[in-house]
Amino acid sequence: MPDLILKLQATDNVIVALQDLPAGEQVVLENDTYILPNGARAKHKFVTEDRQPGDPVRMYGVTVGRATQPIARGEVITTFNLKHEADAYGIAKRQPYTYQPPDASAFAQKTFMGYPRADGRVGTRNYWLVIPLVFCENRNVLMMKEAFERELGYGQTDRYRDQVREMLHLYQHGQTDVIKKMQPFVDAEQNKTLTQAPERPFNNVDGIRFLTHEMGCGGTRQDSAMLCELLAGYINNPNVAGATVLSLGCQHLQGDMLASAVKRQNPHGKKPILIYEQQAGTEYDMLSQAIKETFLHLIEINKIERQPTPLSQLCVGLKCGGSDGFSGLSANPAIGHLSDLLGALGGRTVLAEFPELCGAEQNLIDRMPDDAQAQKFIDLMETYAAQAEAAGSGFDMNPSPGNIKDGLITDAIKSAGAAKKGGLAWVADVLDYAEPVTAPGLNLLCTPGNDVEATTGMAGSGANLILFTTGLGTPTGNPVCPVVKISTNTALQTRMPDVIDFDSGPIIRGEQTIEQNGDALLNWLIGVASGEVLTKAEQLGQNDFIPWKRGVSL
Structure with missing residues (x-):
């Protein structure tokens, strides 16, 4: 039977509901019993101890908010009783960091079929x-x-044009009533994975x-x-x-x-x-x-023809959007494991979305190769935050209504889960927007959290694949870089099969570990990189491109 609840770190004082729990439900974890007076919907969190106004709430081992109202043990955190709060960070707070790369031997001899370029890099598309x-x-x-x-x-198959053509024919022949009774057009092929392009x-x-x-x-x-x-x-x-x-x-x-x-x-x-x-x-x-x-x-x-290419030639963007309360538990850590695997193989990964690293800064600073890179990261974060505040906004206003509804109450909760996409490896390089990725390993790229502005930036910095996790669903794609959509929960994959490529829901159900899901994703990704499998965004012709405009219009 799948677990009902989950506590992520020993120092956390919130627990995640993995399923809907009714009011009055009694749950047990690590010999502690909790009674939920108001219940808890799946993806939401309840406190393990009474919280008074000003008391910190911790998740993923970091501060994610402070209570604004009394919260009794077993009650769910909400925007009414919790506000955004994140731990201070800085070079002076750096702690020793150790890292043991995962065993990547199972992938060491694997290759994808790629297009070689004169500069030594290899494309997944031409x-x-x-x-x-x-x-x-x-x-x-x-x-x-x-x-x-x-x-x-x-061009894309124009099934909607065919639909309009049929309705026009019916209208011109006086059959408006038939149009009103028409069922939605069903394309039996639309949810199948294409294995090759048309002639x-x-x-x-x-x-x-x-x-x-x-x-x-x-x-x-x-x-x-x-x-x-x-x-x-x-x-x-x-x-x-x-x-x-x-x-x-x-x-x-x-x-x-x-x-x-x-x-x-x-x-x-x-x-x-x-x-x-x-x-x-x-x-x-x-x-x-x-x-x-x-x-x-x-x-x-x-x-130019495809040639066998080692996985070290992959440069993979790591992105999340339409996130939910399961993002930091399933899909994000799964692609974090994949990022660590690629780093061990000599490949490159790109973690973007600086507004969604708010609260995770110190962990990333601890993983920097030197103080200079740490300072560049701090400067980019602080400059970005100051620009947001000058415009009357701030990182604390990042969570969307959809995020909040599905359990991401503060930006720090959202960010702590989003940072899991970067795995555990040392940070190889810190890049400003549009700077090229050159260093093997994990690269941090300054972009907005906006889905398309972020994917646009990652492709502009050299990603030849992008992994995009989502808990709510999004069709986002990119003109030059295949975007793989990964669901955090199986219900989403079932509901939106025309946009979801891969499911990390088995992690939530306890059917796969994070590592098993990440391994399966990397094996499947070889087919995408080789052009044998087209992503759903490619099949839909979803080619989104929005440059990040930092200045004002004159």
């Missing part, structure tokens, strides 16, 4: 990129998108990715510079073989700036970059030339 330097070119990017996707077979003329080109954005002009020069670094990172991403760049001509972000950034970030890269300027002539002339030369480069990159 994409051509079409990007605008400024929002004025978004329409032209979309014109190219329609032309290429329609003719080369990269296309370029078998080794996984797709052409067309990005649009609302930046490049009219904002601060700092935002244009940051956009430049981000777009350069996308061109340098190992999943990208080359890029077509559309420029208006008069915007802040110029073509030569982007070319310089690409070269500075990656001196050994040799990817073709085609840059076109609309103000040099007519739109038709520009797009016709861009289409012709892009097509010729597709012919060339189609000659």
Whole structure:
């Protein structure tokens, strides 16, 4: 029988309900009996001892809040009786840290089929990129998108268009009543995992990715510079073989700036970059030339073939979104174990979302290689927090209504669970937004907690896969980096099979350990990295791209 409750650390004074517990329920843990006067819904927490206003509440071994009202033993913590509170942190508080890497011998000889690049990195996909330097070119990017996707077979199946077509036919034949009685269209194939792409003329080109954005002009020069670094990172991403760049001509972000950034970030890269300027002539002339030369480069990159590649060439982003009270118990620690495995194999992982490290800072500082990296992390955290407060917000306001409803009452609770994605390994490097990932092991990347801004940043720093845990469900994807959605609970996987790729729910039911689930995920991920399995986001054509805008518009 699965456990009803769970206490994570000996010093914790809250216990997690793993199932719905009714009012008056009596539960026993470690020879202690607790009576729940009001019950507790699954994912929520009740206190192990009476708490008075000002008393700390601890979970995951750290402070996650302070009581604002009396909380009796067995009562559930809520936004009414608890406020966000986190432990102070700093270099002076560093404690000795020891770490024993997991046994990764079972994966040492395993490989994935990847696309080799001139700089020595390896892609899990082979994409051509079409990007605008400024929002004025978004329409032209979309014109190219329609032309290429329609003719080369990269578009998505338009089942919704078919639905509208059938309803229009019924309406035109006076059968409106039939429309009212129609059941939702059921696509028997929609929940099946695709094992290969449909027939296309370029078998080794996984797709052409067309990005649009609302930046490049009219904002601060700092935002244009940051956009430049981000777009350069996308061109340098190992999943990208080359890029077509559309420029208006008069915007802040110029073509030569982007070319310089690409070269500075990656001196050994040799990817073709085609840059076109609309103000040099007519739109038709520009797009016709861009289409012709892009097509010729597709012919060339189609000659690149997948080759057996060690798992050390994986660079995996670690992300959570639509989190719930099980995130820190199942999916997050499972991918944390996977992160430790990859680090032991020489691979790279990227932990982002700095607002969701609030309260976990000291543990990460203790794991830094030196004081310089620790200070960089502190500076990034404090600068970000100050900017949020200056805007009338703060990290304490991070949990969403959905987070709170499913047991994440304070940002410190959410963050302590989110940090589990980083496993236990030493931190190899600390990076600001759009800085390239180069160090093997665990890298910390400063991004917002916003799902798409974070995944956009991880792909821009070089991730060739992203693991995305969720307790509530989200369709988030990325244009150049496959995003694997991992459910924290099986009910979500059952409810949203069209967006969930992998289930960590067996951990909650006691059917798998965290390590077993993480091992299974890494084995399955080899198929994704090899292009043998498309993620659900890829199948849906979910290609989300939102640059992080730090400045103001001028």
